[in-house]
Amino acid sequence: MEICEQQKPExxxxxxxxxxxxxxxxxxxxxxxxxxxLRWKDEAIGxxxxxxxxxxxxxxxxxxxxxxxxxxxxxxxxxxxLINYTAFVVRRLNAD
Numbered sequence: 001m002e003i004c005e006q007q008k009p010e011x012x013x014x015x016x017x018x019x020x021x022x023x024x025x026x027x028x029x030x031x032x033x034x035x036x037x038l039r040w041k042d043e044a045i046g047x048x049x050x051x052x053x054x055x056x057x058x059x060x061x062x063x064x065x066x067x068x069x070x071x072x073x074x075x076x077x078x079x080x081x082l083i084n085y086t087a088f089v090v091r092r093l094n095a096d
Contacts, residue, residue, distance in 0.1 A: 021080075021083070022083075024080055025080050025083050025084050025087070028077065028080045028081070028084060029084055045089060045092040045093075048085060048088050048089045048092065049089060051081075051085040051088075052082065052085045052086055052089065055078060055081050055082045055085060056082060058078065059075075059078050059079065059082065062075065062078075
């Protein structure tokens with residue numbers, strides 16, 4: 001499998017490029033809401049922190065084994081999940 005590090009992007013990203021990533025994240029949220037309803041993003045903040053740590057550790061484990069591929073849709077989804085879980089925690093922190 002091809003490791004992401006081998007696909008070197010331009011050193012600077014525009015706000016528009018980052019926006020495309022966030023758009024992917026939002027699409028994934030919509031897909032998950034259809035599948036799981038609202039409960040998966042309204043969990044307690046402690047659980048959300050755990051989701052971040054578990055997801056990041058899983059990605060790290062795959063990457064270090066050389067099993068993480070940018071071209072694999074599942075692996076890409078793992079990164080989007082990490083962004084979304086982080087957004088859920090920030091949303092919770094802002095509500096406090």
